Amino acid sequence: MTPDKYIKNYIDGALVPAASGAYLDNYCPATGKVYSQLPDSDEQDVQRAVDAAERAFPEWSKAEPGKRFRILMRIADIIEQNMEEFARAETTDSGKPLAMSMSVDIPRAQANFRFFATAIVQFGSESHHMAGEAVNYTLRQPLGVVGCISPWNLPLYLFTWKIAPALATGNCVVAKPSELTPMTAYLLSKACIEAGLPSGVLNIVHGLGNKAGQAIVEHPVVKAISFTGGTATGKKIVATAGPMFKKLSLELGGKNPNIIFADCNFDAMIVDTLRSSFSNNGQICLCGSRIYVERPLYEKFRDELVKRTQFLKVGDPFSAVTDLGALVSLQHLEKVESYLSLAEVEGGSILCGGTRVEMKGEYETGYYLRPAVIEGLPLECRTNQEEIFGPVVTITPFDTEEEAIALANGTVYGLSATLWTQDISRANRVAEQLQAGIVWVNCWMVRDLRTPFGGVKNSGIGREGGNEALRFFTEPKNVCMKYG
Ligand code: TXE
Secondary structure, three states, X not given: OOOOOEOOEEEOOEEEOOOOOOEEEEEEOOOOEEEEEEEOOOHHHHHHXXXXXXXXXXXXXXXXXXXXXXHHHHHHHHHHHOHHHHHHHHHHHXXXXXXXHHHHHHHHHHHHHHHHHXXXXXXXXXXXXXXXXXXXXXXXXXXXEEEEEOOOOOHHHHHHHHHHHHHHOOOEEEEEOOOOOOHHHHHHXXXXXXXXXXXXXXXXXOOOHHHHHHHHHHOOOEEEEEEEOOHHHHHHHHHHHHHHOOEEEEEOOOOEEEEEOOOOOHXXXXXXXXXXXHHHHHOOOOOEEEEEEEHHHHHHHHHHHHXXXXXXXXXXXXOOOOOEOOOOOHHHHHHHHHHHHHHHHOOOEEEEOOOEOOOOHHHOXXXXXXXXXXXXXXXXXXXXXXXXXXXXXXXXXXXXXXHHHXXXXXXXXXXXXXXXXXXXXXXXXXXXXXXXXXXXXXXXXXXXXXXXXXXXXXXXXXXXXXXXXXXXXXXXXXXXXXXX
C-alpha cells in the first residue's frame, strides 16, 4: 500500500496508465517539489471507464444489498488497517498536518464506507395506500453509470462521501479526484482490488478538470454528476449537464458568516472560532470567513482572536506541533495573497499574519502563509464577497440582531453559518432567518452523517448525506396496483 511514483487509473478492475501514455506532475505542497506523476487522462480513458461501468452494472445493480454491504465494509477495513500510509499520502499531497489526516480525513473516509454500507441494508421505500381501491409503492432503482468529481481540500474524505452512497445503491461509478491530490484515490483503487470489488463497478480516472472531468460530465451514458468544487466550475457543469437532463448534486463555494452575540460562552466560542477560521488553512468550504461580533464584545474578541492566531504554528505538516501546514498549491497561495493586497486597497487593516513563512532546508520552497485577521471592511467589498478559501478572516462589529442577519445573508453564497449565543429563543429565531444549508449553534463542524448537507444560493443545488444521498443516487418509480 505504499505510494508509487507513477499513479495509475483504475479501469475495469485494473491499474492502467492513460491511453495516451501522458502524465502530469504531482507536487508536494510542503516542499514545492514534484514527487510523483499522475495520468493525464482524456476522453478515451473516460470512454473505457464508462464501458467497463456499463458492463458491470447489470450484476452489481441486482446484487443483494448484503453483498454490497460486505464489500464496502471490507474496503473500510483495508483503509483502517493502512491508516498511517493513507494519512501520510494525504499530507504529502495536500500539505495539511498529518495530525489532521490521521484524525479527520482518513477516519472519515472509512466512516463514509461503513455508514453507507449499513444504510443500504436498512434503506426502505414508501408506499401510498388508497383505502379500498389501490396501493402505490415506490421502487428506488439505481441510476446506472454515475460520475463523482471531488476537490483537493479534503481529498479522500469527499471522494468517498460521493462514491460510497453511489456504490451502495447499486450504481457503477466513474470518479475523478482532483489533479492536485490524486494519491489517496490511487491507494483507494488498490484497496478496492484487495477487497474484491467486482471489475468495472468503480473506475477512477485521473487528470485535469477541463479534460478528464469535462469528458465525464459530457458523456451521454453518465446519468448523474455529484460534484464538489468551485462555483465557477459548478456553473460549467450545469451548462453541460443541464441540457442533457442529468441529475446534479453540486456542493460549491461558501463565504460563511459567524455571528457572535455578547452573551455567548466566550471560552468555548473563541476556541471554536479559531478552528472554524483556520482549520486546514481555511481550505474547508464550511470555514467561517466573515466574523460578526456584537459591539460590547468586539474589542475583547478581536484582541483574543489576534493573540491566539499569532500563536498558531505554521510549518512542516509532518511535525506534531504544527497547527497549519502548507497551502495546496503555489497558484492557490498566490490567489490568497492577492486577496490580502486587495483587502488593504479596500481599506482593511491586517491585524496579524498574511505574510509568507521563511522555511529552511527541503521546506524552503513550500507554500506557507501566516493566518490573517482583517478588520475595517464593509460588507460590499470583494474581500467580504468572494471566496478566498485560505487562512484569512474578516471581523466586523454589529449592533442589532437584524443587522447581524442582514450582514450574514449579504453575499451570493449560502452554505453554512455559525451562531454563538446563550439565548435559546434568539438562536432559533436567527437560525430560521439565515440563508444557509447548515446552521451550527454554539459549535462548528459537528457532523452527523445522517443529516442533509449542502447549500443554498450560489453554494449549490441538491443535498448529500444520509437518505438524501441514497435518494439522489436512485430513481423513484411509482407502481400503482388496483385491487381486484
Ligand atoms: O476547484 P475546481 P479549484 C473553490 C475555492 C478555490 C476555487 C477554485 O474557492 O479557490 O474553488 O479551486 C474538477 N468539468 N473550491 O480550481 O476547479 C477538478 O479537476 C468537470 C471550493 O481547484 O472546481 C477537480 O477534480 N470537472 C471547494 C474538481 O473539479 C472539472 C473545494 C474541483 O476543482 C471541471 C475546492 C470541468 N469543466 C475549491 N473543471 C469546496 N466547495 O469545498 C474542474 N473540474
